Amino acid sequence: MPACLTTRDIRGRVLNSANLRPTYDAALHGLACARCGSTTGLRPGGYAYTLCREGGLLGWPVRVCGACPAWGHQ
Ligand SMILES: [Zn+2]
Secondary structure, three states, rough: OHHHOOOOOOOEEEEEEEEOOHHHHHHHHOEEOOOOOOOOOEEEEEEHHHHOOOEEEEEEEEEEEEOOOOOOOO
């Protein structure tokens, strides 16, 4: 399977806010890389989304680490 399909990149995905893994929660708050979970060399890396209880989408500006590409989420 191509590597691009096995990374857990949360950017551009809609996550269920009622069932968030702790690693996803950290990434949503910009505390960890949105692709690999690293916390070093973080820089702006696009957006992830959670589904609101009311049915709307909430956008989160997420970050990626120095080792991960900032592109590929659109
Ligand atoms: Zn990374």
